[in-house]
Amino acid sequence: MRNSLTIPSQYLETIDIFTTDGTLRLVSKDDFFSQCPTGRPEVFIKTGKSWMIKPYPAPGTTVFLHYYAETLPLLTDEDENVWSQSGFSAVVYAAAALAANYFQMEDQYVLSFQSKSDSLVEAILSQDLSEKWSGKTNMGRVSGRGDY
Incomplete structure (x- = not known):
């Protein structure tokens, strides 16, 4: 049609x-x-x-x-979706910051890795907030069901 x-x-x-x-x-x-x-x-x-x-x-x-x-369900260890990809990058950069600090690398590396991890986590959290505050959806009145 x-x-x-x-x-x-x-x-x-x-x-x-x-x-x-x-x-x-x-x-x-x-x-x-x-x-x-x-x-x-x-x-x-x-x-x-x-x-x-x-x-x-x-x-x-x-x-x-x-x-x-709805995101597709993760059924096997190899499956990926937008959340597993975003979360993975945030975890890798957080691990890199911890490793750089542990091996006493220069502070610029620690700060760079930590900053990237923080920005990825913030992006994930702000997406959730922006969806909650994105505004109302225009919905018509339910007909034949009374007033609520």
Whole structure:
């Protein structure tokens, strides 16, 4: 279907759906069906395993999906994901700082390794904080379920 986006398997929550012309709004089904089928895409709804967009995107229009995703599980010792890669680099630089200090290398090496380790740990922590404080997601009202 040309006005449908399949929901990715790692999907957790929508942040935004947008085109180069603007951000789409999540609306109720009634608002969605009353929307004109031609023009610039403006609204979307979630139906089953996909999102439907209206007005229908013109051929060649790129629709972007920005969403929170679940990282793939680590099943074997060789598996990697963004967290294991980031954490590994932070641990290696912390170990390098400890080794440089233990072997009484010049302070510039200790400080350099420790600084790199600290910045990697800070980047991991700030990503968590930026996701928590990134702003609200536009959600339509639940229809037929009462007021809460």
